[in-house]
Amino acid sequence: MSQNLTKSNNSFTSKPSPLCTFLFLTILCILGFYTVHYPPRNPKNALLFQQIFLSSASNYTISSYLRSLTSHPHLAGTKPSFETIHYVKSHFENLGLETHTLPFKALLSYPIHASVSMHFYNGTVLDLPLNEMGISNYSSLGLVQPYHAYSPSGTAQGKVVFVNYGSEDDYSVLGVMGVNVSGCIVIVKKGGSLSRGAIVEIAEKKGALGVLMYAEGDVSRGSFGFGVERGTVMKGVGDPLSPGWAGVEDGERLELEDNKVLDRFPGIPSLPLSFESAQLILESLRGPLAPQEWRNSGRSKLSGVGPDQVLLNLTYQGEKKLATIHNVFAVIRGLEEPDRYVLMGNHRDAWTYGAVDPNSGTATLLDIARRYALLMRKGWNPRRTIILCSWDAEEFGMIGSTEWVELNLVNLGAKAVAYLNVDCAVQGPGFFARATPQLDNLIFEVTKKVKDPDSEVATIYDKWITMNGISNIERLSGVDSDFAPFLQHAGVPSVDIYYGRDFPVYHTANDDFNWMINHADPFFWRHVAMAGVWGLLGLHLADDPVLPLNYLSYAEQLQEHKNNLSSFLDDSVSLTPLVTSIKELQSAAKRANDEAKTLMEQEFTDDRLALKMRALNDRLMLAERGFLDMDGIKGREWFKHLIYGPCSNQESNLVFFPGISDAISESMRMSQRDGQAAIQHEIWRVARAIQRAAAALKGELT
Ligand SMILES: *[C@@H]1O[C@H](CO)[C@@H](O)[C@H](O)[C@H]1NC(C)=O
Ligand SMILES: *[C@@H]1O[C@H](CO)[C@@H](O)[C@H](O)[C@H]1NC(C)=O
Ligand SMILES: *[C@@H]1O[C@H](CO)[C@@H](O)[C@H](O)[C@H]1NC(C)=O
Ligand SMILES: *[C@@H]1O[C@H](CO)[C@@H](O)[C@H](O)[C@H]1NC(C)=O
Numbered sequence: 001m002s003q004n005l006t007k008s009n010n011s012f013t014s015k016p017s018p019l020c021t022f023l024f025l026t027i028l029c030i031l032g033f034y035t036v037h038y039p040p041r042n043p044k045n046a047l048l049f050q051q052i053f054l055s056s057a058s059n060y061t062i063s064s065y066l067r068s069l070t071s072h073p074h075l076a077g078t079k080p081s082f083e084t085i086h087y088v089k090s091h092f093e094n095l096g097l098e099t100h101t102l103p104f105k106a107l108l109s110y111p112i113h114a115s116v117s118m119h120f121y122n123g124t125v126l127d128l129p130l131n132e133m134g135i136s137n138y139s140s141l142g143l144v145q146p147y148h149a150y151s152p153s154g155t156a157q158g159k160v161v162f163v164n165y166g167s168e169d170d171y172s173v174l175g176v177m178g179v180n181v182s183g184c185i186v187i188v189k190k191g192g193s194l195s196r197g198a199i200v201e202i203a204e205k206k207g208a209l210g211v212l213m214y215a216e217g218d219v220s221r222g223s224f225g226f227g228v229e230r231g232t233v234m235k236g237v238g239d240p241l242s243p244g245w246a247g248v249e250d251g252e253r254l255e256l257e258d259n260k261v262l263d264r265f266p267g268i269p270s271l272p273l274s275f276e277s278a279q280l281i282l283e284s285l286r287g288p289l290a291p292q293e294w295r296n297s298g299r300s301k302l303s304g305v306g307p308d309q310v311l312l313n314l315t316y317q318g319e320k321k322l323a324t325i326h327n328v329f330a331v332i333r334g335l336e337e338p339d340r341y342v343l344m345g346n347h348r349d350a351w352t353y354g355a356v357d358p359n360s361g362t363a364t365l366l367d368i369a370r371r372y373a374l375l376m377r378k379g380w381n382p383r384r385t386i387i388l389c390s391w392d393a394e395e396f397g398m399i400g401s402t403e404w405v406e407l408n409l410v411n412l413g414a415k416a417v418a419y420l421n422v423d424c425a426v427q428g429p430g431f432f433a434r435a436t437p438q439l440d441n442l443i444f445e446v447t448k449k450v451k452d453p454d455s456e457v458a459t460i461y462d463k464w465i466t467m468n469g470i471s472n473i474e475r476l477s478g479v480d481s482d483f484a485p486f487l488q489h490a491g492v493p494s495v496d497i498y499y500g501r502d503f504p505v506y507h508t509a510n511d512d513f514n515w516m517i518n519h520a521d522p523f524f525w526r527h528v529a530m531a532g533v534w535g536l537l538g539l540h541l542a543d544d545p546v547l548p549l550n551y552l553s554y555a556e557q558l559q560e561h562k563n564n565l566s567s568f569l570d571d572s573v574s575l576t577p578l579v580t581s582i583k584e585l586q587s588a589a590k591r592a593n594d595e596a597k598t599l600m601e602q603e604f605t606d607d608r609l610a611l612k613m614r615a616l617n618d619r620l621m622l623a624e625r626g627f628l629d630m631d632g633i634k635g636r637e638w639f640k641h642l643i644y645g646p647c648s649n650q651e652s653n654l655v656f657f658p659g660i661s662d663a664i665s666e667s668m669r670m671s672q673r674d675g676q677a678a679i680q681h682e683i684w685r686v687a688r689a690i691q692r693a694a695a696a697l698k699g700e701l702t
């Protein structure tokens, strides 16, 4: 494969017209003149440094970082994880970057003992294997056995029912078949839209005593079938003992018995199972025949859904303990605007070796650090401050990033330009992006400059378009990586990018260096592509004189959201408040874009212009904060963003406006009048949030 390179605009290579030549000479004169007065910040330099950044790509360095990072497991709060902290920290230090480490104390959760046995009516007892293939002794490998963090300890014994993905709809189907899971243990197939925590929460509500989960994997991509998916079942994000504030060393901490803490954990035990162990249970089930769709989807030998004579004993014993976690930072101070922050973050802690999750991202971050340090040696200093962030304890519930955001809320609110997240950088083929809409254009522009790792000549952008018809940027309503506190709590414009959509060894002991080179990225060119996109996004946000944030895209996206929302509603509620506020945002966005254009045309003149530019940039930065609401989403008040955030009903098709989505779900349980009023109120709240964003973008008092 070839080097990562800049795809040059064709117009530069075609024969120049006399007008072009004239303009070119004029620009040269202007640049020549102004570099005397205001060096070294000019677009030519910025372009040059982007070129150097792209041409300094190396698949060798990224590969060697990943090899080191994955040389042993490094679960958050455990001793081996300290070596990984040290590795990242010394890498930053050795590059000469300003480096610091910030510890927090948080309640983490580890397993002590787990067993699942089947008791047949003829007296036979079968202990199900809970280990992954080839592993007889986890502790000798430094690996944590498969478990669900924050599951309560206890024994559940009962008959078994297969509940498909464990959604409300699935339980309704069972209800129609006359199957009631109350007093039973349910077995669930992972892979629907529900999070692990939501699956357990629903099962508990239905009266189940315990939950077993398995994933079907994908044998063709090396899942071996025997991997077992670890994961957290905690509700919400951040340290459960310091909800809403930072878990600093000597800070306030709730008691473990506090109801606010207990509410964060499920009330029934749960465990993950391998596909093979799950088969032993599913094969034994009699009872009503499972619906065809439930049987079609996989490799399983399911016929009945249960319950049957067979009794299952699920026993889990774990400990929750206060552990020290560490975030590591490298800071590259901005020259002109040191008090404006561009944050680039990835978590470092892993359930096992973490080759994909998350250290493909960590290796990429370390390579960006190497290349930024190289630019600095060549005379580059960013205009704004860049902070490279390596988070801890993301796997337990975004704890490292959440505590840090809570600690720095005011400074982030006033000074953070954007947060660029990468979690599993490389999972397989194909580029994917999620972002807040004002960053769409920048993502398109940057992906036009980076070579596609899987073709000879195409850019990532070209390939992205041919794959999907259009380049599709998704939104950030999910609560599944470290962007959640930045966007959903602090209102910082955010991006999350990755290669490949999912991978069969997710959270298993098989997520190691060998799996990466055998199944996801043999020569590390997808890693290189990720570093190109991520690093260029950072350079633009840190160096572009006018921030590359376009709120017209936001207004358009909101318009589309509004149209989609209308398909969920009848005429009894009015969407006019939304229509009006979106128009306001649109006109503010147009004005801001015009101002930006004017300012860019008259760059590098005097200080007054620099101040004007700064004032416009502040409006562009702060507009996103307008979508925050102090009261937050009802019932989940920590989530302050009214456009993007989690819905209480995770199966809702409405994946934006979480407050409205919730009101629609709840209205089913209310009188028609109360339901309509609740929905209308949430519509007004969103409309006011959009108005606040528009006002911030206009930057004037009314
Ligand atoms: C009891 O039943 C199970 C499941 O049908 C079967 O595998 C086992 O061999 C039986 N044991 C005896 C002693 O019959
Ligand atoms: C597993 O390995 C640990 C550490 O090497 C050792 O102390 C322990 O005895 C082993 N357990 C078993 C069951 O072999
Ligand atoms: C299931 O059984 C429990 C206990 O017998 C009962 O309380 C509950 O109402 C039943 N659920 C349904 C949906 O019938
Ligand atoms: C369930 O299994 C656990 C662990 O093996 C055991 O201690 C417990 O007695 C069993 N419970 C029942 C009711 O058999």
Ligand SMILES: *[C@@H]1O[C@H](CO)[C@@H](O)[C@H](O)[C@H]1NC(C)=O
Residues within 6 Å of the ligand: 001, 002, 059, 060, 063, 522, 523, 524
């Ligand atoms: C880097 O890429 C080259 C060309 O594809 C390949 O031969 C080499 O093995 C790669 N290096 C690593 C460490 O993967």
Ligand SMILES: *[C@@H]1O[C@H](CO)[C@@H](O)[C@H](O)[C@H]1NC(C)=O
Residues within 6 Å of the ligand: 564, 653, 654, 655
């Ligand atoms: C919104 O509606 C359009 C058109 O019906 C549909 O294609 C799209 O998937 C919907 N998007 C969401 C997020 O619901």
